[in-house]
Structure formats: C-alpha cells, structure tokens
Amino acid sequence: MSEPSVREPDSGVREIRSRGTVTIDVEHCKGCELCIPACPPNVLSMSTPVNHMGYRYPELHPGCTGCAACLLVCPDFVFEVFRFEQPVVTEVPA
Amino acid sequence: MSGPGTPIVDTSSAPTVPARRVEELKPALLLTQEHHMCPGCGEPLAVRQFLETIEDLGVAQRSIAVAGIGCYTSFSGSMDVDLVQALHGRAPSVATGVKRMLPDALVFTLQGDGDMVNEGLQEVLHTAARGENVTCILLNNGVFGETGGHMTATSVIGQRTKNSLDGRDAAYHGYPVLIGDLIAQLQGAAYVARGSVHNAGGVARTRKMFKRAFETQLRGEGFTFVEVLTMCPTGWFIPTADGPDYMHDTLGEVHIMGELKVDGRVRTTEELHAENVAKQRELDEQLARGGIHKE
Amino acid sequence: MTATTATSQRVLMEGSEALARAAIVAGCRFFAGYPMTPFTEVLEHFARLLPDAGGACINAESELEAVGMAWGALATGARAATGSTGQGLSLMQESFSEITLAELPLVIFNMARGQQDYFQATRGGGHGDYRHIVLAPQDVREGVEHVQLAFHLADKWRNPVLVYGDYLLAHTQEAISIEPMVFPVLPAKDWAVNGSRSGTGRSGAVTSLGVGKVGQRALGQEGKAQYIATKIPYMEREVRFETGFVDDAETIVVAFGSPAKFVKYAITQLRAAGNRIGYVRPITLWPFPYAAVADAAGLPSVRRVGSFELAAGQMVDDVRIGVAGRAPVTFIGGVSTDHSGFGVGRMLDVEVIADRILALHLDRDLPVIPGYESCSYELQEHQA
Numbered sequence: 001m002s003e004p005s006v007r008e009p010d011s012g013v014r015e016i017r018s019r020g021t022v023t024i025d026v027e028h029c030k031g032c033e034l035c036i037p038a039c040p041p042n043v044l045s046m047s048t049p050v051n052h053m054g055y056r057y058p059e060l061h062p063g064c065t066g067c068a069a070c071l072l073v074c075p076d077f078v079f080e081v082f083r084f085e086q087p088v089v090t091e092v093p094a
Numbered sequence: 095m096s097g098p099g100t101p102i103v104d105t106s107s108a109p110t111v112p113a114r115r116v117e118e119l120k121p122a123l124l125l126t127q128e129h130h131m132c133p134g135c136g137e138p139l140a141v142r143q144f145l146e147t148i149e150d151l152g153v154a155q156r157s158i159a160v161a162g163i164g165c166y167t168s169f170s171g172s173m174d175v176d177l178v179q180a181l182h183g184r185a186p187s188v189a190t191g192v193k194r195m196l197p198d199a200l201v202f203t204l205q206g207d208g209d210m211v212n213e214g215l216q217e218v219l220h221t222a223a224r225g226e227n228v229t230c231i232l233l234n235n236g237v238f239g240e241t242g243g244h245m246t247a248t249s250v251i252g253q254r255t256k257n258s259l260d261g262r263d264a265a266y267h268g269y270p271v272l273i274g275d276l277i278a279q280l281q282g283a284a285y286v287a288r289g290s291v292h293n294a295g296g297v298a299r300t301r302k303m304f305k306r307a308f309e310t311q312l313r314g315e316g317f318t319f320v321e322v323l324t325m326c327p328t329g330w331f332i333p334t335a336d337g338p339d340y341m342h343d344t345l346g347e348v349h350i351m352g353e354l355k356v357d358g359r360v361r362t363t364e365e366l367h368a369e370n371v372a373k374q375r376e377l378d379e380q381l382a383r384g385g386i387h388k389e
Numbered sequence: 390m391t392a393t394t395a396t397s398q399r400v401l402m403e404g405s406e407a408l409a410r411a412a413i414v415a416g417c418r419f420f421a422g423y424p425m426t427p428f429t430e431v432l433e434h435f436a437r438l439l440p441d442a443g444g445a446c447i448n449a450e451s452e453l454e455a456v457g458m459a460w461g462a463l464a465t466g467a468r469a470a471t472g473s474t475g476q477g478l479s480l481m482q483e484s485f486s487e488i489t490l491a492e493l494p495l496v497i498f499n500m501a502r503g504q505q506d507y508f509q510a511t512r513g514g515g516h517g518d519y520r521h522i523v524l525a526p527q528d529v530r531e532g533v534e535h536v537q538l539a540f541h542l543a544d545k546w547r548n549p550v551l552v553y554g555d556y557l558l559a560h561t562q563e564a565i566s567i568e569p570m571v572f573p574v575l576p577a578k579d580w581a582v583n584g585s586r587s588g589t590g591r592s593g594a595v596t597s598l599g600v601g602k603v604g605q606r607a608l609g610q611e612g613k614a615q616y617i618a619t620k621i622p623y624m625e626r627e628v629r630f631e632t633g634f635v636d637d638a639e640t641i642v643v644a645f646g647s648p649a650k651f652v653k654y655a656i657t658q659l660r661a662a663g664n665r666i667g668y669v670r671p672i673t674l675w676p677f678p679y680a681a682v683a684d685a686a687g688l689p690s691v692r693r694v695g696s697f698e699l700a701a702g703q704m705v706d707d708v709r710i711g712v713a714g715r716a717p718v719t720f721i722g723g724v725s726t727d728h729s730g731f732g733v734g735r736m737l738d739v740e741v742i743a744d745r746i747l748a749l750h751l752d753r754d755l756p757v758i759p760g761y762e763s764c765s766y767e768l769q770e771h772q773a
Contacts, residue, residue, distance in 0.1 A: 021103060040381045157584050194458070
C-alpha cells in the first residue's frame with residue numbers, strides 16, 4: 001500500500017497531497033466495507049453515523065490519488081472518481 | 095500518514111477546484127444504480143465491467159442479453175439492453191436462436207453457477223462445442239444464492255452450505271466441476287477466461303477478459319466464455335468484509351483465475367499461476383501509482 | 390422445386406416433407422429438433438430445405454435445447470418452430486409454459502405415436518394456466534393447410550399452436566401441392582428484440598416473468614398470469630370442426646386426426662347399408678368443439694355418442710363435457726400402435742372401426758380387440 005505525497009515542513013504542520021477525490025453517495029451504501037481495504041493510500045474509513053438504511057458508509061481522508069479502486073470494488077455504485085488538475089494540499093497537525 | 099485521524103474530506107458533491115471526472119457513478123447502460131443484491135455481493139462488480147465494455151466497444155445498439163435465473167436476474171430490468179429472459183439453465187440455447195437470426199448482434203448470456211453448471215451443463219457445453227458465436231458469462235459464487243445458499247456443482251470441497259452443513263464431502267457429494275477448464279477443452283470454444291472480483295486488480299483483469307471475449311465474438315471466431323468468481327457473503331455465511339479473502343482462499347484455489355484458452359491454445363495451470371502472481375503485483379503497482387490504465 | 394417456391398403443381402412427397410415445405414412457405418425461418426420416430430423426417434426435411442430458404446435449422450443436442458433455440462429465434466420476431474413426438478415434447482413442457490407466458494408464437498409439431506398425447510396437447514404438460522391452440526389434420530393435404538394456419542394463429546394470438554400429426558401423416562406419400570394461403574394482415578412485431586433499442590433508454594425485454602425495464606409499467610408475475618388467463622376465452626373463437634351425416638343420426642361418432650378419415654369412410658359405408666350414423670370431427674382439439682358436440686348429441690334422433698381414439702381414452706373426457714348428459718357416451722377406441730410402439734397399429738383398419746361403430750349403434754358389446762386379452766391388468770390380492 002502506498003503513501004500519499006507527504007511533506008513534512010519544519011513547523012508543527014504536515015502537508016498531505018491529494019491528486020484526486022471522490023463523491024460518495026452515502027444513502028446507497030450498504031455498509032459492506034469492501035472499499036476500505038481496497039484503497040491503496042488507505043484514505044477511506046467507515047463512518048460513525050448511519051444512513052437511512054441503517055448502514056455505516058465510507059468517509060474520505062486527504063491523500064486520495066483518484067485511482068478508482070474503491071469504485072471498482074463497490075457493489076452499490078456509490079462512488080464517482082475525480083482527478084485534480086493540480087494536486088490539492090491539505091495541512092494537518094504533525 | 096493519512097487515513098483515520100486526519101480530517102474528513104467533503105464528498106457530498108463534485109469538487110469545486112478544476113478536476114476531471116475519470117469514473118462515472120454507474121455505467122451508461124445501467125438504468126439505475128439501485129438493486130437488491132446483498133451488501134458485499136460481487137455480481138454488480140461484474141455487471142459494471144461488461145456493461146462498460148460494451149459501451150467502450152461502441153456496440154451497445156446491437157447488443158442482446160439472455161438472462162438466466164438467479165439473484166442477477168433483477169438486472170434484466172435495470173440493464174438498458176434488449177433482453178430475452180430464459181429459464182434456469184437454458185440461456186445458451188436461447189442465445190443460439192437469437193444469434194442465428196441476428197448474426198451481427200452481440201449476444202451474451204448472464205448466468206450463475208447453479209443455473210449454468212447445474213441445471214444447464216449440457217446447454218453450455220453443446221453451445222461451446224458447436225462454436226456458436228455467443229459469449230456466455232458465468233457469475234460463479236459457488237452457491238445457489240437466490241434460494242438461500244445451497245451447494246452447486248462448483249462448490250468446493252469443505253464449503254459449508256445449507257444442504258452441506260458439514261462442508262462438501264467428496265465421498266458423499268462428489269467434486270466440483272471446473273466449468274471454465276472443461277469448456278476450454280472444446281474445439282468450438284475460441285476464448286475462455288476466468289476472472290475474479292475479489293479486489294480492484296481482479297476487477298480490472300476481468301474487464302479485459304470481457305473485452306477480448308466480445309471482440310472475439312464480433313470477429314465471428316467462435317464461442318467465448320467469461321467466468322467471474324464473485325463474492326456471496328450471504329450464501330457463504332460470513333461477514334461481508336471477509337468475502338474477498340474467503341473467495342480467494344477457497345473458490346479461487348480451485349477455480350484458477352486467468353485466460354484459460356487464447357488463440358486456440360489451452361494454457362497450463364503453471365502458466366496461469368505464474369501469471370496471476372505477476373499480474374496482481376503489476377496491478378497493485380498501477381493502483382499505487384494512481385490508477386489502472388483501461389485499454 | 391425449391392424450398393420457398395410454392396407450387397400449384399402436385400408432387401408426390403411424404404407428409405413430413407409437405408409439412409416442412411408448408412412451414413417454409415408460411416415464412417418459418419428457424420427450426421430446431423432432435424431425432425425421434427416418427428418425427429425424425431420432419432427434422433431431416435427442415436435441415437435440407439431451410440438453409441436454401443435463408444433460414445437456419447439446428448440439430449439440437451436435446452429436445453430441451455431445441456425448444457430453447459426456437460425461443461430465442463422467436464424473441465427476435467422470426468417465425469420459428471420445433472417439434473418431436475410425445476415423449477420428446479414431454480421434455481419441453483417447462484419451456485412451453487414459459488413461452489406461452491412470454492407470449493411467443495411458437496409452432497410445435499407433434500408427430501405422435503398414436504393419439505395418446507391428446508391430454509399433453511390440450512391440457513398441457515407444463516405448469517401453470519395456459520392453453521395451446523391444437524390443430525389435428527386428418528391427412529397430408531389438410532396438414533399443409535394447418536401448418537400455414539398454425540403460423541398465422543400463433544402470430545395472431547401471440548400464443549403457441551401445436552399441429553398434432555402422427556406416424557401415418559408423417560410417412561404417407563401423397564401427390565401434394567404447397568399453395569400459399571392468404572391470411573389477414575397482422576400487426577408488426579414491435580415487442581420483438583433485436584438489439585437496436587439497447588442503450589437508447591427504451592430497450593425491451595421478452596420475458597415470461599411479467600417484469601419490465603426500470604421505468605416501464607409491468608404486470609408482475611401474478612398480473613401476467615391473470616392477463617394470460619383472460620386471453621384464453623378469446624382464443625376459443627378459433628374453434629374449428631367438421632360434421633357429417635348428423636341430421637337424422639341415431640349414433641354420433643367423434644374422432645380426430647388420421648383415424649377420423651378412417652371413421653368417416655367407415656360411416657359412409659355403414660350409412661350406405663342403412664345405418665343412421667353421423668360424425669363430428671374436431672379440427673381444433675383445443676378449443677374443443679363442445680357446442681358442435683352438444684348440438685349433435687342434442688338432436689332428437691340421437692341415442693348415443695361414441696368417442697373413437699387410438700388411446701386408452703382421453704378425448705372421450707371432452708366428448709362427455711360437450712354431450713353433458715344429453716346421451717350416453719361410450720369410448721369405442723383403444724390403445725393401438727404397432728409392435729414397435731411407433732406406428733398406428735391394429736385398430737386403424739376400416740373393418741375393425743366399422744365393427745366397433747356398428748356394435749355401438751346396435752347397443753351390442755364392443756368386439757374384443759384380438760391380442761389385448763393377454764395384456765390386461767390382473768388385480769392382485771392386496772389390491773382387491
């Protein structure tokens with residue numbers, strides 16, 4: 001499993017570079033969790049709240065590469081996948 | 095390190111910064127994303143791949159599906175493809191009649207292992223032997239899903255089902271039929287492949303198999319067959335998240351993934367094993383780098 | 390004579406060939422079948438003639454696959470047929486039921502071994518509520534008409550039609566001309582699928598399940614079953630029959646198919662000898678001509694009705710329903726095949742038939758059929 005581009009500047013902040021992102025149609029998710037281990041940069045985790053069917057659903061963290069592995073393994077057509085023209089940088093506490 | 099602990103990204107709508115959509119929510123040939131398959135079912139993964147392949151090949155408006163009877167039958171209503179509904183096991187002969195009347199159509203069947211390998215074994219074997227220019231697609235999860243999880247002819251030794259509660263026992267229940275391998279032996283079969291949707295790499299490889307099968311049919315070279323190992327956590331009585339590993343470790347060990355017959359040559363088990371290891375590594379690397387290149 | 394060229398010139402040919410040619414003249418472009426006596430020659434002729442007519446004939450590896458192939462061809466809007474003898478049709482029953490629910494116009498040939506497939510044809514051996522129109526030609530000439538009529542009726546009602554032939558019809562050579570019949574124009578088959586609507590948002594489905602595409606109204610399985618059930622009374626309008634010598638008859642004999650021709654001949658002879666005997670010949674076995682039988686049985690002169698069939702007694706049930714107590718009904722037929730079980734046997738003989746009709750007419754016991762005594766069931770002790 002790969003790591004997203006991470007740069008650690010000298011302050012107490014590090015940057016996570018996302019080359020892509022997804023939309024997640026949470027109301028159609030059936031909580032199967034197949035997307036979680038499928039994601040190479042490991043940026044999906046299951047939510048705490050549930051959707052109207054009672055299922056938890058995936059949430060996205062910074063570092064998506066737009067590889068679409070999640071979409072390939074999702075039985076419920078929950079994802080759309082995008083790639084940014086320029087990577088989006090997210091700053092998180094180190 | 096990213097992942098849990100880092101902030102959640104808003105995924106409720108398309109990004110506002112410049113971006114291009116690289117994957118659609120659902121295939122254009124699927125009228126709705128909604129279906130009643132269980133959580134973790136592998137069948138929709140296969141359905142997406144062959145529908146997108148038909149679209150990519152530009153042959154949507156001469157495609158005809160012949161559906162068997164199983165959980166997947168409900169896709170008969172949501173696939174935007176002209177369709178003939180067949181009885182359990184009978185799709186290959188129905189497909190034969192369709193193709194003989196419409197030789198320029200892309201005709202494919204959609205069947206499960208209970209349908210094709212139990213009820214309809216002679217149908218698919220004869221259709222293959224006859225070299226009918228149709229593509230039979232098998233969704234193989236090693237159980238009768240729709241009736242609640244019963245043993246089929248492809249269930250593996252040791253597999254627990256509702257009518258083999260102690261696990262399939264060779265002495266009592268006999269051995270599984272490796273249908274892809276059986277069909278590959280028939281001269282009329284031009285291209286035979288077995289895919290698997292246990293992970294993204296498997297899904298990507300399966301897509302290529304669909305493309306080669308359909309192209310072979312369109313060139314009129316004979317019978318083509320794509321078997322896809324799919325997860326059925328409900329029929330296997332396991333948590334959904336365990337589906338892929340279970341499938342890979344049980345069905346996948348017996349029904350070997352790969353292109354079983356290409357250009358008239360049946361490939362050896364050693365070739366398939368070596369290729370599976372190499373392909374998995376290659377696809378994992380592609381995914382890590384940012385995506386699998388779709389041919 | 391080419392396959393598609395109909396001709397008014399009469400050519401000597403066996404019934405099997407005439408039926409196949411008639412089908413092709415009617416536009417049949419697909420046939421699939423499996424060899425079985427006495428149907429095999431029908432398959433042989435289709436195999437030989439269909440390709441030249443631009444059609445396809447497949448030597449199916451089983452009867453089950455044959456009907457499946459015809460199903461697929463029908464779904465594309467083509468005229469298609471299959472057939473066998475009764476045993477082979479037994480294998481096709483599930484598909485017959487579903488094809489009827491899917492409203493596909495299948496034409497089915499039963500080249501029967503005798504007449505004991507009457508129930509199979511008229512009640513249907515498959516599951517569910519369905520009926521097939523059944524045409525029972527008495528000879529090759531009528532068979533040629535019935536085959537063409539079958540394709541027309543099948544399309545008219547979007548319902549299977551069965552042509553009930555037999556060994557005699559299949560293997561008798563007659564000087565026959567295959568002249569195309571003219572039928573009223575029927576609507577285009579816009580329900581058929583050919584791939585052209587795929588991907589347009591308006592794709593179609595040919596299905597027995599009563600389900601449609603997302604966004605389309607569909608009846609559902611129960612609704613579909615009800616829909617088919619309510620079609621049946623309308624199809625009853627297709628009843629066809631023939632009567633003769635009925636007006637002053639004391640005895641009415643009901644018979645169908647090849648044996649009916651023998652019965653009619655026997656009755657002609659018996660009439661000439663002064664016996665007031667008439668007949669009703671169902672031409673459609675379904676819809677059965679109950680009204681015609683009732684009318685004949687209800688005549689003031691009629692004292693008795695006989696049902697003649699080469700079987701243990703199947704059509705006699707429908708005769709009884711039609712007669713509805715107006716006169717006593719007696720079964721005067723019997724199991725009759727040759728020793729191989731394929732042919733039509735000892736009862737298909739004008740003298741034998743005339744004797745049985747006369748015995749009925751004179752209220753005497755029916756003659757014993759020679760050889761049958763040794764085949765009769767003996768009640769066993771534990772059954773007494």
